[in-house]
Amino acid sequence: MINKLQLPLQTMNLVLGFMVWVIISALLPFIQEDIAIPADRVAILTAIPVVLGSVLRIPLGYYANVVGARMVFITSFILLLFPVYFISIATSFTHLVVGGLFLGIGGAVFSVGVTSLPKYHLKEKLGLVNGIYGMGNLGTAITTFAAPVIATQIGWSATVQLYLILLLVFVALNAVFGDRKETKVKTPIMEQVKGVYKNDKLWYFSLFYFITFGSFVAFTVYLPNFLVSHFELPKVDAGLRTAGFILIATFLRPVGGWLADKFKPLFLLMGVFIGMTLAAVVLAFSPSLALYTVGCLTIAVCAGLGNGIIFKLVPFYFNKQAGIVNGIVSMMGGLGGFFPPLMLSFIHSVTGQYSIGFMALSQVALASFVLVVWMYYQDKLTVASQVFNSTGQGILVTDAKKRIHAVNPAFTRLTGYEEEEVLGRNPNLLKSGRQSSAFYQIMWTEIMEKGSWQGEIWNRRKNGEEYLELLTINAVKDETGDIVHYVGTFSDITDHPPRKHA
Incomplete structure (x- = not known):
């Protein structure tokens, strides 16, 4: 109770x-x-x-x-x-x-x-x-x-x-x-x-x-x-x-909280600051009582x-x-x-009007809008980073020339290589030598034609130990269709019987 x-x-x-x-x-x-x-x-x-x-x-x-x-x-x-x-x-x-x-x-x-x-x-x-x-x-x-x-x-x-x-x-x-x-x-x-x-x-x-x-x-x-x-x-x-x-x-105020429970709060906050920006601009032009009322009520809604x-x-x-x-x-x-x-009192004593003060409010509100937009995209990047770092599968990202650009902690755990040891190098440092050149040629042909490839492949850890992995490679393209990255994800399946042998 x-x-x-x-x-x-x-x-x-x-x-x-x-x-x-x-x-x-x-x-x-x-x-x-x-x-x-x-x-x-x-x-x-x-x-x-x-x-x-x-x-x-x-x-x-x-x-x-x-x-x-x-x-x-x-x-x-x-x-x-x-x-x-x-x-x-x-x-x-x-x-x-x-x-x-x-x-x-x-x-x-x-x-x-x-x-x-x-x-x-x-x-x-x-x-x-x-x-x-x-x-x-x-x-x-x-x-x-x-x-x-x-x-x-x-x-x-x-x-x-x-x-x-x-x-x-x-x-x-x-x-x-x-x-x-x-x-x-x-x-x-x-x-x-x-x-x-x-x-x-x-x-x-x-x-x-x-x-x-x-x-x-x-x-x-x-x-x-x-x-x-x-x-x-x-x-x-x-x-x-x-x-x-x-x-x-x-x-x-509770309406804002309720909406934030139901929808993306950062999107809602963008609308709030756009509204405040426009209302403050209206007030800055020293309007009539009617327009002043509209500007103040808009501030009330947004606040x-x-x-x-x-x-x-x-x-x-x-x-x-x-x-x-x-x-x-x-x-x-x-x-x-x-x-x-x-601030308004000081500005009025100097200029005889409040316009500059309200214009300052509009600019600060506009800057806040920009920051909310930045926060929204930062959050999306943070989520992507958390997924990248916390997944149990090994991940390596290369540039278009197949030079390693980034790896996740699972990559280090599975291969023994630290990130700084592999950055800028070709993924072939992991090759075990069991697959023939024809195997790699078929693999890369499929990647170029279909955009992805999945299969089982033998690779070698830093300590020389060979292991069987299930590997998926995807080509990442930009808006013009050019390949900008290759992303490989893999997991160790050595303890499971292979479906095929290279």
């Missing part, structure tokens, strides 16, 4: 964490009525919670494996009580910055669930599971929509204090329904880091999540104030539009799908180091939400 509760409980934990994470950005128009905030520091204030919310994802993902998700969630919510209360009584910009920094704990809890939940579900369903958990992003929509409405009735300070009650409720829920017997992994954190930091895929996924989740966070924290200042929309209207953006991105797809890929490639990798990748996504608002 407790196991079945973990997905809904941890998803609701994430909802609350994200609700707390964006308190300042959602209520900023109200806070500015009481606290003077310089225009050039608004972006810094809205981005501040993202800093700790990103950096803390690594240790929280790690400790979710060490002490279990239950204890990490309880501790995080208790710690959040202090900055939430401090913000509710803030009277200066500095107070908001300090309190906002520690609100980051709310965003950091994301890495707890993506580390814990795979322990309860089959690998084939992790895309959907992580996608459902990722719907905890909905917390940002709830705060963005509800907080301004409540603040118009009771004021922003009292609205912030309502979150103290929610935090205490969820401390109790996790204490009662959290899994006390969750499987623990106690590998030292530095050992885990050393085991993954040289893996290219870690940094590719970090970049991809930097773009997809970073776009989600950046638009979430920046849209409310941007829509009010740039398009002069009412504060509640701006909050509703931002909530719509969040809802679309959030509900499409939501992309977030779900990426967290299908992480446990697929990093099953044993999921905690630390989830922490690193999700940290980079959080940082992806920190830099764009600052």
Whole structure:
């Protein structure tokens, strides 16, 4: 029973964490009525919670494996009580910055669930599971929509204090329904880091999540104030539009995970980055509110799908180091939400427009598309290499002039020759002398006419021992029909009676 509760409980934990994470950005128009905030520091204030919310994802993902998700969630919510209360009584910009920094704990809890939940579900369903958990992003929509409405009735300070009650409720829920017997992994954190930091895929996924989740966070924290200042929309209207953006991105996250369970996730990711590229180009031309809405909604769709797809890929490639990798990748996504608002604010202060910033997003998204394409073909090469190296049959590949180009480990095991001893040489170094010249002439005639040959042949190992092998030779041609390689595969059948003698 407790196991079945973990997905809904941890998803609701994430909802609350994200609700707390964006308190300042959602209520900023109200806070500015009481606290003077310089225009050039608004972006810094809205981005501040993202800093700790990103950096803390690594240790929280790690400790979710060490002490279990239950204890990490309880501790995080208790710690959040202090900055939430401090913000509710803030009277200066500095107070908001300090309190906002520690609100980051709310965003950091994301890495707890993506580390814990795979322990309860089959690998084939992790895309959907992580996608459902990722719907905890909905917390940002709830705060963005509800907080301004409540603040118009009771004021922003009292609205912030309502979150103290929610935090205490969820401390109790996790204490009662959290899994006390969750499987623990106690590998030292530095050992885990050393085991993954040289893996290219870690940094590719970090970049991809930097773009997809970073776009989600950046638009979430920046849209409310941007829509009010740039398009002069009412504060509640701006909050509703931002909530719509969040809802679309959030509900499409499990869709992205589900699609990644059913189809090739890298293909899906290519579509995501093409869509983001085109949408960012639209936004770069400072369009009307209608076109701006289309561009933002396209970003929401791509960000939501992309977030779900990426967290299908992480446990697929990093099953044993999921905690630390989830922490690193999700940290980079959080940082992806920190830099764009600052960059957009700086560009606007210098140029008076946001076009350059959105064009930069389009170029980074396009570069990500190219990297995904490269990863897809790298994976295909890796699979081919694994098959080549792990098969039990000996394999040798020659060029068109019959010079050995590559051999596999089984070749060495069967013949005794190491790869460096045979590269560039003719396969006739294996000849036993039992077959006549006529035998080889017939063999090569058949290869040239039919493209392949199979038969039994006596060859000689490096130590001089003769053995009977079943040999298949295939000619590999390019698109013009010219032979570029010959591939020979063979197995030792000395212990089996031959069907024919040469």
